[in-house]
Amino acid sequence: MSRPAPALRAVGALAGYELRLTARRGENLLVTIVIPAGVLLFFGTIGVVPGIDGRPVDFLLPGTLALAVIASGLASLGIVTAYERVYGVLKRLGGAPLPAWGLVAAKLAAVLALELVQVAVLVAVGAGALGWRPSPAASLPLLVIALVLGTAAFAGLGLLLAGTLRAEATLAIANGLFLACLVLGGIVLPLDQLPAPLEAVARLLPAGALADLFRAALTGAPNPVGPAVALAAWAVGAAALAVRTFRWD
Amino acid sequence: MRAITAEGLVKVYRTRKTEVRALDGVDLEVEEGTVLGLLGPNGAGKTTAVRILATLLKPDAGRATVAGYDVATQPEAIRRVIGLSGQYAAVDENLTGRENLWLFGRLYQLGSAEATKRAGELLAQFDLVDAADRVVKTYSGGMRRRLDLGAALIGRPRLLILDEPTTGLDPRSRIGMWDVIRTLVREGVTLLLTTQYLEEADELADSIAVVDHGKIIARGTADELKLQVGGERMEVVVHDRARTEDAARIMSAIGVGQASIDEHTRRVTVPSDGGSKRLAIVIRDLDEAGILIDDIALRRPTLDDVFLALTGHVAEEAPASTTAGRAA
Numbered sequence: 001m002s003r004p005a006p007a008l009r010a011v012g013a014l015a016g017y018e019l020r021l022t023a024r025r026g027e028n029l030l031v032t033i034v035i036p037a038g039v040l041l042f043f044g045t046i047g048v049v050p051g052i053d054g055r056p057v058d059f060l061l062p063g064t065l066a067l068a069v070i071a072s073g074l075a076s077l078g079i080v081t082a083y084e085r086v087y088g089v090l091k092r093l094g095g096a097p098l099p100a101w102g103l104v105a106a107k108l109a110a111v112l113a114l115e116l117v118q119v120a121v122l123v124a125v126g127a128g129a130l131g132w133r134p135s136p137a138a139s140l141p142l143l144v145i146a147l148v149l150g151t152a153a154f155a156g157l158g159l160l161l162a163g164t165l166r167a168e169a170t171l172a173i174a175n176g177l178f179l180a181c182l183v184l185g186g187i188v189l190p191l192d193q194l195p196a197p198l199e200a201v202a203r204l205l206p207a208g209a210l211a212d213l214f215r216a217a218l219t220g221a222p223n224p225v226g227p228a229v230a231l232a233a234w235a236v237g238a239a240a241l242a243v244r245t246f247r248w249d
Numbered sequence: 250m251r252a253i254t255a256e257g258l259v260k261v262y263r264t265r266k267t268e269v270r271a272l273d274g275v276d277l278e279v280e281e282g283t284v285l286g287l288l289g290p291n292g293a294g295k296t297t298a299v300r301i302l303a304t305l306l307k308p309d310a311g312r313a314t315v316a317g318y319d320v321a322t323q324p325e326a327i328r329r330v331i332g333l334s335g336q337y338a339a340v341d342e343n344l345t346g347r348e349n350l351w352l353f354g355r356l357y358q359l360g361s362a363e364a365t366k367r368a369g370e371l372l373a374q375f376d377l378v379d380a381a382d383r384v385v386k387t388y389s390g391g392m393r394r395r396l397d398l399g400a401a402l403i404g405r406p407r408l409l410i411l412d413e414p415t416t417g418l419d420p421r422s423r424i425g426m427w428d429v430i431r432t433l434v435r436e437g438v439t440l441l442l443t444t445q446y447l448e449e450a451d452e453l454a455d456s457i458a459v460v461d462h463g464k465i466i467a468r469g470t471a472d473e474l475k476l477q478v479g480g481e482r483m484e485v486v487v488h489d490r491a492r493t494e495d496a497a498r499i500m501s502a503i504g505v506g507q508a509s510i511d512e513h514t515r516r517v518t519v520p521s522d523g524g525s526k527r528l529a530i531v532i533r534d535l536d537e538a539g540i541l542i543d544d545i546a547l548r549r550p551t552l553d554d555v556f557l558a559l560t561g562h563v564a565e566e567a568p569a570s571t572t573a574g575r576a577a
């Protein structure tokens with residue numbers, strides 16, 4: 001047996017436990033599944049999204065997919081990791097013969113697995129309750145790209161907060177950013193409906209880019225390159241900063 | 250062969266205003282199959298030394314090897330052969346005891362079936378079978394420490410580093426923990442142990458290094474240190490503050506060396522080598538001098554006595570800011 005294989009299996013085992021722990025923490029399920037699904041159902045049922053052509057669900061489903069990624073990467077992962085540092089779990093794991101990249105890989109794998117559940121729930125709610133049907137122009141590869149880039153960007157931001165701030169500050173800021181993304185991230189409200197200065201700021205943030213990318217993936221809307229580049233820049237920047245600043249204890 | 254060597258370890262923590270030299274030139278040697286106790290008060294630098302040896306922290310200066318590997322260049326090799334158990338019993342609260350151990354088994358790259366088997370063995374060894382499938386949240390302090398120690402042993406390490414394994418435990422759990430550690434040592438495990446309790450170092454360690462303000466201020470066996478410290482203590486709380494000087498004069502004549510006075514608590518203490526007989530003499534002589542006492546005791550020397558004997562001052566608490574995360 002070659003050397004890397006056991007390390008990868010250790011990463012797999014840890015990812016499985018991360019996922020199991022997420023399922024055991026009610027607050028994680030609330031923020032990652034119930035809130036995005038609730039937002040989709042609520043705004044989709046009211047059926048009013050200002051300034052769009054077509055059906056609200058076609059705008060809201062990609063938006064809430066973005067919200068789900070933000071919830072998993074920024075809010076859930078960031079807050080859980082911050083408290084794992086306080087409780088010494090990170091130090092304990094750091095003492096095991098698992099390289100640092102192994103821990104991060106396990107956490108990201110768990111986040112990606114959780115996101116698959118989120119996608120399934122949101123698509124089920126959209127299709128079952130709101131009559132959403134995939135567009136013939138929808139692109140599965142683009143959906144995967146959006147998931148991966150969005151996860152890198154928001155998990156990077158979450159770990160950046162967790163690695164540099166006190167746990168309480170991480171909790172407050174991650175929740176604040178989550179709310180800001182909901183309002184300013186093009187999730188339930190198109191960005192061009194915002195006041196001009198706010199719109200200018202919002203266009204630079206990763207949430208809007210992620211929502212646009214999901215929209216391009218689901219509806220075949222033209223030109224996903226701009227949002228993809230913006231999101232990739234956030235992904236590289238946040239991940240690099242997170243790696244540089246992260247502390248185990 | 251030396252299990253641990255360290256030369257001139259220095260670690261400085263800087264904040265905006267202050268600079269704390271957590272380690273200020275520490276040398277250590279632990280022979281294979283022996284137990285070294287690092288004895289010192291909170292903030293003396295014990296945990297910093299442990300974290301450097303466990304490759305969780307890089308020293309600012311100095312060199313160290315663990316099991317023959319260099320901490321600077323071969324951290325992964327060191328992590329594979331040591332077991333580390335920390336001060337805060339850091340295992341995940343939302344997992345059961347069995348799940349925690351299984352997970353650590355996997356992290357130490359055991360196969361799934363082997364990790365299951367090893368978890369079962371350790372649960373039995375540490376008397377956690379009944380609680381094995383409860384989440385750790387429900388465990389007592391002593392159970393958490395035992396589980397944490399179990400996690401450290403999952404890869405059958407030949408070298409074990411225990412950072413204050415009994416701090417915060419009640420006396421009964423502490424003695425239970427000592428039994429567990431003694432059994433491991435009997436089986437040939439090399440142990441580096443940090444503690445705030447002289448009694449604990451005495452019970453477990455072959456040799457002791459006393460740490461204060463990032464420096465090692467004394468080394469020796471427990472007996473050698475106790476010789477310097479002067480055995481047990483006779484201690485009296487004088488009823489009338491005005492009579493503490495008189496009591497100290499009388500007790501100095503009965504004990505070994507000079508009696509010390511703590512004006513604040515009206516406590517007079519003197520080292521002794523005569524057990525309860527001398528204590529009876531203290532009671533008689535104080536009574537004859539008409540000095541009333543509120544309390545009297547014969548006790549074993551504490552860390553404070555060691556520090557008083559070695560440095561002339563009692564063990565001080567260092568500024569709480571020296572180690573991040575302590576407040577948690």
